[in-house]
Amino acid sequence: MTDMTERPCPPSNSHSFAGTVGRTIAESTPAWPAPIRPPAGAPNVVVIVLDDVGFAQLGCFGARIRTPHMDSLADSGLRYTNFHATSLCSTTRACLLTGRNHHSVGMGFLADFDTGYPNARGSVSPSAGTLAEMLGARGYGTHALGKWHLAGPAQMSPSGPFHQWPTGRGFDRWYGFLWGEDDQWAPELWYDQHRVDPPAGDGYHLSEDLVDRAKEFIGDHVTADPSRPFFTYLAFGACHAPHQAPREFIERYRGVFDEGWDVERVRVLDEQIRLGVVPPETRLAPRNPGVPAWDSLTPQERKLCARMQETFAGFMEHTDAQIGRLLDFLRQQALLDDTVVMLLSDNGASGEGGRHGSLNEYRYFLGLPDDFQDNIDAMDELGGPWTHNHYPAGWAQAGNTPFKYYKSYTFAGGIRTPLIVKPAAGSRVQPGVRDQFHHVIDLAPTILDLAGVSAPETYRGIAQQPLHGVSMRYTFHDADAPTTRDRQYFETAGQRGLWRDGWKIITHHQPGEPFEHDQWELYQVDEDRSETQDRAGEYPELVEDMVAAWWREAERYDVLPLDDRKRERAEAVDPAASVRTRYEFLPGTRALNRVLGPDFAGRSFTITADVHRPDKDADGVLLAHGRRAAGFSLFVVDNQLWFDYNLAGRHVVLTSDFPVPTGDTRLAVRLDRNGLGAEATLYIDDTASANCHLDRTLPGGFGCLSTQAGHNSPSPVSDRYQSPFRFAGTLRKVVVDLDNDQQDTAEEVWQAALAQD
Known part of the structure; x- marks a missing residue:
């Protein structure tokens, strides 16, 4: 028998112990590690991100939309009027949270795509720690709320x-949605790592819910340990389409935009x-291509387009009211003075609504033109639960005044956004306008500077990239201080630009064209903010020098390799990824997207449910794909089998010719693709019961549409039931069999991803 005293001792962490350890407690001295804290006086930080809000859509930046709470932040702090984001959502958020350029951290484009290159992985590299990681390691409590859109589809699994x-x-806590957009009335929500339904009750709205939860997270934090500062990242879905708001907010703008x-x-x-x-010398950029003169519209067109803008304005003011609720909470809890608040938009206003806008933006991607009279008839429903509306491009350009173009462009309309910074009270900042050139990568260094926290060289054993941005703190006390930035590149899907020392080159690249054929424009933006005077012909040597500088950056x-692909980018899939054609869903389960679940787009498929109905009242959903805006649902109602195919609000409904039996039964629908359309057939115990023709089927790319077994939530695909409409019998399983006849949907995937960003 081995002598116990000769056994090797297990590893211990006593090497970091400040006390002493003897043979007994009497011979030992206890010690406790000091809590990890940032330097004394480190402020709380709240960062509020608006979505698709243009430079001119806040009252304090010139809008007629009422935003009194955001204006109050500007009145007590700083308005940055020469601030730049990237031109898309995922890319700006990656820059904001890391302080590095988006290509460097693997987010060269949207999180929806991993192209197989380091600059476009669809997620943020672990070599680029986030603000939450950097501040959390120094003792901050960290909370994220709202839109994420920094995880790829392959990582979106329950x-x-x-x-x-x-x-x-x-982030210690999170409450929000994963994709680039969501329904404000019925979002698909996640709480930390599990899905939750929106709170029940009439009048629910996502923006209100996010602020309620922010107050809860902050309240929990200061109750548990008021000595620790907090970092709260609040990323609204507003004001991205769908533009949805309570009716009373929309009605406040009736007639305001009739001119x-x-x-x-x-x-x-x-x-x-x-x-x-x-x-004062700033001029309006010319009207964007495709935007008609207002006076050229018919009276009915003007009526519809004005109503679209009224809806957006109501959405914007409603968002401002929620920001006011959060500020009131911080003020009531004596937290606001000790809190730095930053508010920005992720890119310029979106021009994806086209000439007239749309009641349901998915119709564009389905190839279904909006019927103008239908839109006129449904004007009073705009902003409500059964619309998924987007305003016309003309209002988006007005929202980007005085600039041209929109989100996704590297012209000012895509990348110049409002920024408001309210420093903590101890900063003694003289409120006002700041005009220094800055970029979204500068926000993280500013926050770290204010917190007295240095970016680590390593994090969890991984060497960290240096910060690419600089602190903006020098601007707080000196409105006239020269900018500390000398250059910044821009790139989105081949659209390129470079700002350097007050000059900017831009190229409007056409996908598929050789990059060497691009025509570079040159603007002296310190004097020509709206980029109206192209001076490339006057200064060809400067253009050549700046183009060379762009390539160096x-x-x-x-940034390399440059990638201007559309459909081909959507087709870039890891060859090691499995390609499944059969899925078995257990009741209550959910697949979040076409990468992890069935890809129904442009192909034939069969859905078969193995059920037991104890009686004729055993109704409910068998399998649903999507939500109110679009999708399809196979369900039992009134003792019949139903299939409702929802083409962006236009329903094709198929009902069985004979009743569904009680007891054990097999219920199925078969879709046989026929060009862009399909033939749909219902089966009850392998007997065909009904069939119909679909002129069009859902395209690829609707990442926001999940597939649910035994229920349909957060909103119903069909108006024949209310969510979640769980199947009341026994649902053993639902099998989805996909055919290998899928037509090319890559272009639709690309377009839908851009719309959802």
Whole structure:
């Protein structure tokens, strides 16, 4: 028998112990590690991100939309009028949370795509720690709320992996949605790492819910340990389409925009000049291609387009009211003075609504033109639960006044966004306008500077990239201080630009064209904010020098290889990924997207449910794909089998010719693709019961549409039931069999991903 005293001792952490360990307690001295804390006086930080909100859509930046709470932040703090984001959502958020350029951290484009190259992985590299990771390691409590869109589809599973979800990137708590957009009335929500239904009751709205939860997280934090500061990241779904808001907010703007977008742009520019948001000599950019003159529209067209803008304005003011609720909470809890608040938009306003806008933006991607009279008839429903509306491009350009183009462009309309910073009270900052050039990568260094926290060289054993941005703190006390930035590149899907020392080159690249054929434009943006005077012909040597500088920046920050692909990018799939054609769903389960679940787009398929109905009242959903905006559902109602195919609000409904039996039964639907359409057939115990023709089927790319077995939530695909409409009998399983006849949907995947960003 081995002598116990001769056994090797197990590893211990006593080497870091400050006390002493003897043979007994009497011979030992206890010690406790000091809690990890940032330097004394480190402020709380709240970062509020608006979605698709243009430079001119806040009152304090010239809008006629009422935003009193955001304006109050600006009045007590700083308005940055020469601030730049990237031109898309995922890319800006990656820059904001890491302080590095988006290509360098693997987010060269949307999180929807992993192209197989380091600069476009669809998630943030572990070599680029997030603000939550950096602040959390120094003792901050960290909370994320709202839109994430920094995890790829392959990582969106209820069973993980979760390392690119907010809770895997340094946030202690998270409540929000994973994709680029969501329904404000019925979102698909996640609480940390599990899905939750929106709170029950009439009048639910996502923006209100997010603020309620932010107050809860902050309240829990300061109750548990008021000595620790907190970092709260609140990323609204507003004001991305669908533009949805309570009716009373929309009604406040009835008739306000009847004079149209051309008049509105002139009024807004005048107000911007009065506020000092732009220099007095600033001129309006020309009307964007495809945007008609307001006076050229018919009276009915003007009526519809004005109502679309009224809806957006109501959405914007409603969002402001929720921000006011959060600020009131911080004020009531004596937290606001000790809190830095930053508010920005992720990119410029979106022009994806086209000439008239749409009641349901998915119709564009389905190839279903909006029926103009239908839109007129449904005007009073805009912003409500059964619409998924987007305003016309003319209002988006007005929202980007005085600039041209929109989100996804590297012109000012895509990348110039409002930024408001309210420092903590101890900063003694003189409120006002700041005009130094800055970029979204500068926000993380600023926050770290204010917190007294240094970016680590390693994090969890991984060497960290240096920060690419600089602190903006020098601007707090000196409105006239020269900018500390000398250059910044821009790139989105081949659209390129470079700002350097007050000059900017831009190229409007056409996908598929050789990059060497691009025509570079040159603007002296310190004097020509709206990029109206192309001076490339006057200064060809400067253009050549700046183009060479762009390529150097591209190499330095991993922009290469340049990728202007559309459909081909959507087809870029890891060859090691499995391609499944059969899925077995257990009741209550959910597949979140076409990568992890069935890809129904443009192909034939069969859905078969193995059920037991104890009686004729055993109704409910067998399998649903999607929600109110679009999708399809196979369900039992009134003792019949139903299949409702929802083409962006246009329903094709198929009902069985004979009743569904009680007891054990097999219920199925078969879709046989026929060009862009299909033939649909219902089966009860292998006997065909009914069939119909679909002129069009759902395209690829609707990442926001999940597939659910035995229920349909968060909103119903069909108006013949209310969510979740769980199947009341026994649902043993639902089998989805996909045929291998899928037509090419890559272009639709690309377009839908852009719309959902």
